[in-house]
Amino acid sequence: MLDTTDPVAHSVTLTPLDAAFAARADVTILHALEAAGLDIPNSCRNGTCRTCICRLRAGSVRHLVEWPGLSFDEQRDGYILPCVAVAQQDLVLEAPLARRVGVE
Numbered sequence: 199m200l201d202t203t204d205p206v207a208h209s210v211t212l213t214p215l216d217a218a219f220a221a222r223a224d225v226t227i228l229h230a231l232e233a234a235g236l237d238i239p240n241s242c243r244n245g246t247c248r249t250c251i252c253r254l255r256a257g258s259v260r261h262l263v264e265w266p267g268l269s270f271d272e273q274r275d276g277y278i279l280p281c282v283a284v285a286q287q288d289l290v291l292e293a294p295l296a297r298r299v300g301v302e
Contacts, residue, residue, distance in 0.1 A: 206222055206223040206224065207220045207221065207222050207223075208220070208221050208222075208223070208257070208285040208286070208287055208288050208289060209221075209288045209289070210227065210230065210231070210285060210288070210289045210290075210291060211289070211290045211291070212231070212236065212291050212293045212296045213255065213290060213291070213292050213293070214292075214294065215236075215293070215296045215297065215298070217234075217236055217296065217298065219231060219233075219234030219236060220234070221284070221285040221289070222285075223284055223285060223286065224284065225284065226262070226280065226281055226282060226283060226284060227259065227278075227280035227281075227283050227284065227285060227289075227291075228240060228243070228250055228280040228281040230285075231280065231296075232299075235298060235299050235300075236296060236297070236298060236299065237296065237297050237298075237299050238250055238252070238280070238293050238295055238296045238297075239295050240280075240281055242281070243281045243282075244263070244281065244282065245261070245262075245263045245265075245266040245267050245279050245281060245282035246267045247267065248267045248268075248279065250279055250280050250281050251268075251272075251277055251278070251279060252277070252278055252279075252280055252291045252292060252293045253275070253276050253277050253278075253291065253292040253293075254276040254277070254278050254289065254290075254291060254292075255276065255290040255291065255292050256288070256289060256290035257285065257286070257287045257288050257289035257290060258286045258287055258289075259278050259283040259284060259285055259286055259289065260283065260284055260286055261278070261279065261282050261283050262282045262283070262284065263282045266278075266279045266282055266283075267279060278291075
């Protein structure tokens with residue numbers, strides 16, 4: 199649940215799972231997602247393997263590494279790497295393989 203008293207927390211909605219969670223501006227989206235009991239495929243956590251790639255449908259993020267493992271075209275088309283990205287405003291992310299932890 200989003201802590202509305204925290205001025206640096208943003209709401210993140212994952213589609214098509216239709217799950218929402220809060221993401222602080224100082225925590226990667228992947229860490230916030232996991233803390234909320236959600237999961238997406240991931241591996242390296244440093245922006246090179248691309249396993250966690252998602253599409254940003256609304257909002258904006260900032261990547262913490264200068265050259266995340268995304269092509270120019272992927273960046274232009276709205277793809278992000280949640281393992282090295284932080285929310286700068288409320289987000290809608292398309293993550294087809296997202297799931298709730300412990301739910302089959």
